[in-house]
Amino acid sequence: MTVHHHLDDSTLLRYASGDLDDAFSTIVASHLAVCEDCRQALRVAEDIGGGLLDTEAPAPLAADALDRIMSGVTAKPLRTARPSQRTESSADVPIPLRRFIGDRLDGISWTTVAPGIRRHRISLDTPSSLYLLHIGPGKAVPEHGHGGAEMTLILSGAYRDALGRFGPGDIADLDEHVEHQPRVEPDEPCICVVATEAQTRFKGFFSRLLQPLVRI
């Protein structure tokens, strides 16, 4: 998979330091699962944590701390079977999404929310939301700015907007205030997963009319 659009460096640092909520950590992990470049970049970010941990002043442990741990480590650690790549050729869902939607994109149940736009919500206990969209070929999503951060990871098909073409594995890691109007390429539908920090504000009058219907 050739990925052209990657994570913002500030997002990588937030992921490495554990600052993303479940909606965003899931979508970021899903991109990382398919993007070797970003996994490499993440290692540098995690090294920062390792370096800082190593140079922390040690805090005195409770008197029984050593006994407590040593009494728990009696059995030799088991060599867990190295998980093989698990690339059953049929699976086309990134690993971190599989526990929500299964292994295959064609197994997802959709709800139509507007002509040509279908949605599957993933319910999480966070203020941010995470959902999948199935957008028909050639379909445009109304131009919108963002009330907060929004990330879109393409799972199949492609769309284009002012920032370029986004195909499978690409992630649009958008800041607040960025306005864009994605249009799905004409040949096939686009399936993507979207994490939004706050309700997206649609711009135009008709778009605003659409908003209660789409609620994205």
Next chain:
Amino acid sequence: MRSASQATQILDDSVPGVSIEDHQMLMAKVADHGDRDAFKKLFLHFGPRVKTLMLKAGADQALAEDIVQDVMMTVWRKVHLYSPERGAVSTWVYTIARNARIDRLRRRSAQPYEDLDGLELASEEADGEAETFASQRSECVADAVADLPDEQRQIIEYAFVQDLSQSEIATRLALPLGTVKSRMRLAYAKLKGRLEVLQ
């Protein structure tokens, strides 16, 4: 408490100047033989530091102690998932501590992180060069952080050590969120540039 801390200090002093290679050797002994002495050394080095990390992130003494136990037990159980070409032992321990912080202090799920662990392992072939590079990188990262301009270093420490969210950092420093983000990007670019010289 005082006597406890002295006891810990003495034990910690019994493993002076443990280097990154030593940590890797200790990990190998734990992985290959379930070597409890090797594990004890790792515990005495990392346990107190993981505790500091948790205290700085807002845990009280009892919770910080519990998390130290959890983190180090995970180090024992998952020792086979560590591979030197991924980086220093301290980086690996940090990621386990971070996941515990997410689960227990932030009460969110570290599952997405854990989903990637297996993948990392499966996609990597052992490579001596990558291994050397990884350990050099880790040795120099602490210096590289220390050399960052204050305004960038502070943000990195707030995020990685104090576990402040990006918006909490912005509030604390009375800066717009966008400024915090751009300083994070600058800091990361500097660190990355410096670490890539090693490659």
